[in-house]
Amino acid sequence: QQQVKQSPQSLIVQKGGISIINCAYENTAFDYFPWYQQFPGKGPALLIAIRPDVSEKKEGRFTISFNKSAKQFSLHIMDSQPGDSATYFCAAGLSSGSARQLTFGSGTQLTVLP
Amino acid sequence: NAGVTQTPKFQVLKTGQSMTLQCAQDMNHEYMSWYRQDPGMGLRLIHYSVGAGITDQGEVPNGYNVSRSTTEDFPLRLLSAAPSQTSVYFCASSYVGVGETQYFGPGTRLLVL
Numbered sequence: 001q002q003q004v005k006q007s008p009q010s011l012i013v014q015k016g017g018i019s020i021i022n023c024a025y026e027n028t029a030f031d032y033f034p035w036y037q038q039f040p041g042k043g044p045a046l047l048i049a050i051r052p053d054v055s056e057k058k059e060g061r062f063t064i065s066f067n068k069s070a071k072q073f074s075l076h077i078m079d080s081q082p083g084d085s086a087t088y089f090c091a092a093g094l095s096s097g098s099a100r101q102l103t104f105g106s107g108t109q110l111t112v113l114p
Numbered sequence: 115n116a117g118v119t120q121t122p123k124f125q126v127l128k129t130g131q132s133m134t135l136q137c138a139q140d141m142n143h144e145y146m147s148w149y150r151q152d153p154g155m156g157l158r159l160i161h162y163s164v165g166a167g168i169t170d171q172g173e174v175p176n177g178y179n180v181s182r183s184t185t186e187d188f189p190l191r192l193l194s195a196a197p198s199q200t201s202v203y204f205c206a207s208s209y210v211g212v213g214e215t216q217y218f219g220p221g222t223r224l225l226v227l
Contacts, residue, residue, distance in 0.1 A: 009154070034215075043118070043204050043218030044157070089156060101147075101172070102216065104156040 003027055004092050006105025013112050019077040021108045023090035026071065032093030033066065034102070035075050039086045047088070048075070080112045116140050118219035120205050126225045127195040135190040135222050137205030143217075144210045146188040150174065150201040151221075157204065163188055164210055195226045 005024045013019045025033075034049035050057045050064040050073065057064045063076040077084055090105040121136045139146065147162035149172075159172030163182040177199060179191040188207075192199060202223050208216040 004156075006156070036218075041220075043206075043220050045218065046215045049215075091157075101159060101162065102157075103173075104149075104158070106154055106156040 003103045004090060004105045006090050006108060008108060009106070010109045011111070013080045013110065015080065015082060015112055015114050017080050017112075019075075019080045019084070019110055019112070021075045021088055021090070021110070022072065023074065023092075023105050024070075024072045025092045025103075027092070027094065027103075028071065030092035030094055030103075032102075033064070033073050034091050034093070035062075035064065036089045036091065036104075037086050038089065038107075044089060077110075080110075082112045082114050085110055085112050118205055118207055118217050120203075120219035120222050122222060123220070124223045124225075126227065127192075128227055129195060129197060131195050133192050133195065135192075135203055135205075135224075137188045137190065137219060138186050139188075139205075139207040139217070140186065141207060141217065142185060143207035144185070145214070145216075146182065146205065146207045147172070147216070148178070148180065148188070148190045149204045149206065151204060152201050160190065160203075192224075195224075197226045200224060200226045 035047045036044035037047040038044040048059050048062050061078045066073040088108045091102040118139045144165045148160040149157040158174050161180040163169045202221050204221050205219040206216040208214040
């Protein structure tokens, strides 16, 4: 059962364009929504995260938009650069006792053309 | 700080062989976890631990064992490797708490023939 659905699977954007990746979740108990960035041959690294009590969070060129009623959230990359080419994973976190487990989306491979 | 380290980087096994994937962290994190990454499947949680002596199953635990004897180390054991276990394995660690960042290791690529 896939609890976090991510789209698109791949995305090609021209340099300077806007990249948009979407995720939808099913479990309303999720209370933490991070995005991870992964370069080839490396482990994922936290890019930006949001809690459900806010609708938007911006860090530099990266913005998360969160729609609690629709159970959807998205990552916007403004002024996309070739160095942004990577795989992006959305995730949803569920507090379970004292542990935090993350359920990941299937990933989006972003290519930014020079 | 070395962060999260994993060994080996790459391993080839024959069906039925056993092996241990090593994971260590030097950030004094209570929480450690193992994920496998397969094309189109994202990252799936195998096992996790909230402290020394405490482990629990994730989404896909079958065929894998873990133990946590120290805060620093969290090895993953494949008891009898199967081709379906061909994957890239990532170890991650974090503090236990709401919104804590998980730090991932560089991964181990495993091929089971």
